[in-house]
Amino acid sequence: MSTSKSNVAALATALASIPVTFRKRITKSYLDLKRRHAEAEYDAAGLSTGKFCEAVLRLLQHDLTGSYIPFGDRIVNFADASEKLTQTPKAAGNESLRIVIPRTLLFLYTLRNKRGIGHVGGDVDANEIDSATMARASDWILCELIRIYHKLSLEDAQALVDSISTRNIPIVWEVAGKKRVLQNGLNYPDQTLLLLYSDLQNGVLTEDLFEWTEYSGLQTFKRSVLGGLHKKRFVEFDRESEIVYISPTGIQHVEEHLLKLKGKSIPERA
Secondary structure (H helix, E strand, O other): OOOOHHHHHHHHHHOOOOOHHHHHHHHHHHHHHHHHHHOOOHHHHHHHHHHHHHHHHHHHHHHHHOOOOOOOOOOOOHHHHHHHHHOOOHHHOOHHHHHHHHHHHHHHHHHHHHOOOOOOOOOOOOHHHHHHHHHHHHHHHHHHHHHHHOOOOHHHHHHHHHHOOOOOOEOEEEEOOEEEEOOOOOOHHHHHHHHHHOOOOOOEEHHHHHHHHOOOOHHHHHHHHHHHHHHOOOEEEEOOOOEEEEOHHHHHHHHHHHOOHHHOEOOEOO
């Protein structure tokens, strides 16, 4: 999901009947959530999910009860606040606003808080699954809001959401134990920096970088590519361990020059 001006405008139009105080926060947190999930920033996607849930909850409070917890004030007990909405009378509003959306919000908020979105230990890393679940449930909530407030059918609301959904194409693609730089026209030093940037937590073996870039010769790769990057202080090339680490200067170069290419993202999991 792109956060481009066109997508923001499309959502603003679809949700135009929602007061701007709520609409801006709902739109921004939703687009941030979708972008962060697409870019595998699962912890950050969890944070955006929390903001999305809190913004929607306040909107429902405003519409169903006439008052809401002010932005800037902490929602002390999200579960209680959600439950109170389900107890509002039928005359207060649409059943989806009163019952279904509050319960979905509580599920999302609980998943975001209790599952951690940053799991430690265990046999399976559930971050991606959690993030995908949150993104999809948020899609449904947004579709419901568009359907109700814009007077569209569920199918038309879904089509609108789908029309502004664009999958970010990765610069670095991970497949079958290998990594490939998909952006054409990059020189070998920039490809190497992108490969290192795709795993900031760890160094990468020289031989892996050599194979992933498909350079012509290992010794020349070490001397010309890694040696040159090391001299610029873009990387730390440990010749004894044969491990290469990207430096803060290298990270800055990637973020300021390489990640802006065609609006692509990094990385994509196989």
